[in-house]
Amino acid sequence: MKGLLKFITCGSVDDGKSTLIGHILYDAKLLYADQEKALALDSKVGSRGGKIDYSLLLDGLMAEREQGITIDVAYRYFTTQKRSFIVADTPGHEEYTRNMAVGASFADLAVILVDASQGVLVQTRRHARICSLMGIRYFVFAVNKMDLVGYSLSRFREIEKQIETLSKELSLANVKIIPLSATEGDNVTVTSKNMDRYKGEPLLTYLENVDIDEDETEDGFYMPVQRVCRPDHTFRGFQGQIESGSIYAGDEITALPSGEKAHINTIYVTDRKVSEAHRGQPVTITLDREVDVSRGCVLTKDTDIPVCGRLRVSLLWMDDEPLVTGKEYLVKLGTKTITGILTKIHHAVDVNTGEKMAVQTLSKNGLAVCEISLAEGITADTFKNHKTLGEFILIDRVTNMTSACGVVLETKRQAQQTNKASFVNGDIKARGDIFEEFFYDTSSLSVLKYRSVHETYTIGDTIPLTGESYSYPENFDILVLRDNTAVTVRSGKIAQIISFDEYTYTGVPVVNGRGFEILVFSQEDVKRFFAEYDPEDPEFFRRHMKFDTYRKVAFSGSDK
Amino acid sequence: MSELSHLDELEAEAIYIIREVAAECERPVMLYSIGKDSSVMLHLAMKAFYPEKPPFPFLHIDTTWKFRDMIKFRDETAKKLGIEMLVYTNEEGVRRGINPFDHGAAYTDIMKTQALRQALTKYGFTAAFGGGRRDEEKSRAKERIFSFRNSAQAWDPKNQRPEMWKLYNTKINKGESIRVFPISNWTEKDIWQYIRRENIEIVPLYFAAVRPVVERDGTLIMVDDDRFPLKEGEKPEYKSVRFRTLGCYPLTGAMESTAATLDEIIEETLSAVSSERTSRVIDNEAAGSMERRKREGYF
Numbered sequence: 001m002k003g004l005l006k007f008i009t010c011g012s013v014d015d016g017k018s019t020l021i022g023h024i025l026y027d028a029k030l031l032y033a034d035q036e037k038a039l040a041l042d043s044k045v046g047s048r049g050g051k052i053d054y055s056l057l058l059d060g061l062m063a064e065r066e067q068g069i070t071i072d073v074a075y076r077y078f079t080t081q082k083r084s085f086i087v088a089d090t091p092g093h094e095e096y097t098r099n100m101a102v103g104a105s106f107a108d109l110a111v112i113l114v115d116a117s118q119g120v121l122v123q124t125r126r127h128a129r130i131c132s133l134m135g136i137r138y139f140v141f142a143v144n145k146m147d148l149v150g151y152s153l154s155r156f157r158e159i160e161k162q163i164e165t166l167s168k169e170l171s172l173a174n175v176k177i178i179p180l181s182a183t184e185g186d187n188v189t190v191t192s193k194n195m196d197r198y199k200g201e202p203l204l205t206y207l208e209n210v211d212i213d214e215d216e217t218e219d220g221f222y223m224p225v226q227r228v229c230r231p232d233h234t235f236r237g238f239q240g241q242i243e244s245g246s247i248y249a250g251d252e253i254t255a256l257p258s259g260e261k262a263h264i265n266t267i268y269v270t271d272r273k274v275s276e277a278h279r280g281q282p283v284t285i286t287l288d289r290e291v292d293v294s295r296g297c298v299l300t301k302d303t304d305i306p307v308c309g310r311l312r313v314s315l316l317w318m319d320d321e322p323l324v325t326g327k328e329y330l331v332k333l334g335t336k337t338i339t340g341i342l343t344k345i346h347h348a349v350d351v352n353t354g355e356k357m358a359v360q361t362l363s364k365n366g367l368a369v370c371e372i373s374l375a376e377g378i379t380a381d382t383f384k385n386h387k388t389l390g391e392f393i394l395i396d397r398v399t400n401m402t403s404a405c406g407v408v409l410e411t412k413r414q415a416q417q418t419n420k421a422s423f424v425n426g427d428i429k430a431r432g433d434i435f436e437e438f439f440y441d442t443s444s445l446s447v448l449k450y451r452s453v454h455e456t457y458t459i460g461d462t463i464p465l466t467g468e469s470y471s472y473p474e475n476f477d478i479l480v481l482r483d484n485t486a487v488t489v490r491s492g493k494i495a496q497i498i499s500f501d502e503y504t505y506t507g508v509p510v511v512n513g514r515g516f517e518i519l520v521f522s523q524e525d526v527k528r529f530f531a532e533y534d535p536e537d538p539e540f541f542r543r544h545m546k547f548d549t550y551r552k553v554a555f556s557g558s559d560k
Numbered sequence: 561m562s563e564l565s566h567l568d569e570l571e572a573e574a575i576y577i578i579r580e581v582a583a584e585c586e587r588p589v590m591l592y593s594i595g596k597d598s599s600v601m602l603h604l605a606m607k608a609f610y611p612e613k614p615p616f617p618f619l620h621i622d623t624t625w626k627f628r629d630m631i632k633f634r635d636e637t638a639k640k641l642g643i644e645m646l647v648y649t650n651e652e653g654v655r656r657g658i659n660p661f662d663h664g665a666a667y668t669d670i671m672k673t674q675a676l677r678q679a680l681t682k683y684g685f686t687a688a689f690g691g692g693r694r695d696e697e698k699s700r701a702k703e704r705i706f707s708f709r710n711s712a713q714a715w716d717p718k719n720q721r722p723e724m725w726k727l728y729n730t731k732i733n734k735g736e737s738i739r740v741f742p743i744s745n746w747t748e749k750d751i752w753q754y755i756r757r758e759n760i761e762i763v764p765l766y767f768a769a770v771r772p773v774v775e776r777d778g779t780l781i782m783v784d785d786d787r788f789p790l791k792e793g794e795k796p797e798y799k800s801v802r803f804r805t806l807g808c809y810p811l812t813g814a815m816e817s818t819a820a821t822l823d824e825i826i827e828e829t830l831s832a833v834s835s836e837r838t839s840r841v842i843d844n845e846a847a848g849s850m851e852r853r854k855r856e857g858y859f
Binding site: 399 | 563564565566568569570571572575576579580582583606607608609610611612613694695701702704717718720721722723724725726727729731732733744745747749
């Protein structure tokens with residue numbers, strides 16, 4: 001059983017979440033004496049007159065105290081004899097749904113409050129839906145304020161039925177229902193004397209004993225690479241956290257997306273050299289041979305994780321600006337960040353009722369099932385199969401806001417490979433983006449890119465001069481700025497793959513790494529071009545390059 | 561396979577965060593205050609990148625009023641571990657003679673808050689690790705692990721970026737910077753238990769010893785050097801004391817204790833009757849004072 005349980009509490013504005021957590025801390029005498037003093041003081045200005053208001057323990061921001069509501073997640077810490085706990089107390093109001101989702105993404109278990117006098121409300125349904133979307137698999141429904149319904153068992157049974165219906169609807173696993181009173185302390189930390197016909201344990205006892213790992217089912221080993229550790233030329237280690245499974249020195253692993261295989265030489269768990277490592281541990285792994293692995297790649301063993309070009313996702317929109325289909329966002333998934341386009345909203349989902357709706361756009365706190373097209377293949381899987389590779393955020397490229405978060409429902413495979421160099425001559429390598437296809441996507445009304453050629457070419461090889469959206473001359477030079485490499489093509493064959501230092505202009509047409517014509521007509525021009533190189537400055541492109549000399553935009557559907 | 565312990569899990573979370581920053585942020589720095597939380601942070605950074613050294617410098621904001629033992633410890637630690645330790649002092653404040661005895665809140669603002677802002681600007685750091693923990697104070701309990709500051713280094717608590725799973729968004733606009741709190745989820749108890757488990761060296765002031773102190777407004781202040789202005793008739797008493805937090809010596813309350821080993825400290829901490837920030841004089845002001853300071857750019 002896990003020594004640390006992270007859980008969230010959610011409920012609507014007056015359900016008494018903060019009071020419940022305040023009471024657990026208070027009852028268990030887990031408060032430091034001076035915090036108690038501060039609390040008694042705070043209560044004088046609090047909402048319950050002179051009586052201690054437990055919720056003041058949690059609402060920490062000045063605006064929250066003034067308005068008497070929770071705006072953002074508050075984290076609290078306590079330990080009992082059995083376990084350590086981190087509680088994320090989350091806001092219940094619909095306006096702050098995204099803050100609730102923050103707490104839910106952090107937690108293993110959700111405690112959802114239901115007011116006994118009101119039963120399951122739209123808020124309850126919203127909270128359960130968000131928790132379930134964020135991957136919580138354990139639920140406690142705390143039927144609160146039992147004191148206000150005279151501790152009526154039949155009322156409790158009624159609500160129990162409502163909750164069971166909701167659980168079925170959302171396919172919630174592991175549901176526990178407990179009647180309690182947070183203000184009076186019934187079934188919070190001790191069994192209530194007012195509800196002796198309820199035979200279950202109090203909330204805290206349940207939290208102390210629940211085993212949240214029992215249905216852990218991810219296949220094999222996988223570790224998204226956070227960084228490459230290179231203290232000197234002799235050591236090249238891949239650092240990351242093991243997301244599932246175990247590895248042993250000598251194991252054969254597969255690096256994705258390249259698909260290259262290698263054996264594990266050494267494993268370090270932090271600064272300790274070990275012979276095996278397991279889920280959750282931060283490791284550094286060295287391999288027995290050189291493979292093409294950098295940040296964003298994933299090391300795997302015994303898994304079938306795909307490399308995908310498109311994803312069907314379920315997402316929560318979190319930005320004040322509404323979702324725009326066809327707009328390019330940064331997609332962060334695992335340790336990889338690449339550009340992607342939200343090509344289509346299949347349907348929105350009413351966060352309260354679950355009803356599907358056809359929409360053109362989505363505003364803040366809206367849920368929807370969407371399609372994302374990625375600029376290049378990404379190692380991803382469904383949230384169900386490999387959780388960490390099925391979670392993502394979208395980042396607005398201009399404001400840098402985290403615009404949405406979501407989970408992968410379905411992956412659409414791409415042929416293996418993407419990062420392999422296309423031009424190789426010993427140590428000198430360059431990317432082959434000149435073979436990218438630019439096409440107009442008829443479903444999203446946007447221009448997208450797609451790369452279908454996965455070959456590696458070296459000196460003497462014939463290259464495909466013509467594609468759907470490009471056509472290069474027989475003789476031309478390619479200056480791949482990102483790799484500092486020049487490739488010269490003569491009669492459709494590769495003549496040279498050399499570093500920039502060795503390159504001289506000979507009068508044939510010149511293109512950049514993406515196949516745009518570079519407007520140079522002398523060695524002097526080439527020099528100036530190199531000197532002014534700034535990949536992020538559109539003015540540099542305008543001054544020196546022309547898109548449509550050898551390229552055009554082709555028509556294509558989104559199945560491309 | 562055995563489950564990770566609760567400390568293992570906290571350690572893994574912190575290391576993940578530290579590595580993410582090193583991989584994604586342009587110019588990170590780790591703030592180093594010489595206290596026990598900083599010692600834990602430094603230890604985590606050493607472990608996160610092993611066998612490489614942390615790929616960023618450490619920064620100490622020296623108010624010139626730190627305990628002498630702290631400065632000695634800082635210099636020895638930096639030398640022993642071979643890390644880059646930057647020390648920054650607000651020289652303008654020194655010239656103006658700003659000190660904790662005469663200038664109260666202005667001292668903290670000028671020698672700490674402003675000094676930090678100046679240092680971050682001077683070196684162009686875009687991300688700064690801090691050792692803040694959410695169990696320390698109410699507004700901190702609400703702060704994200706990646707906390708954004710506008711170009712005036714101020715925090716906007718009502719509009720924090722959502723932070724989902726482990727997918728930290730480290731993108732910033734020009735002029736903005738990030739504070740990163742890898743040990744947000746640790747409690748004081750976790751810190752002490754981790755120090756014991758990992759044998760982390762900490763400043764000797766945390767252990768009880770007989771030291772010269774005077775009592776001011778119910779707080780024991782150590783007379784660490786001859787700049788301490790003794791009032792008429794005031795004489796330092798020798799008492800067995802230790803410190804739960806370390807800062808500027810005139811502003812740091814000592815507690816009477818005989819706990820001279822880690823086990824004794826942990827024992828005393830777990831049965832403590834007051835949480836650690838009571839010994840920091842600056843926190844005992846009006847409710848919400850920390851939040852106000854953070855909005856103004858306090859770390």
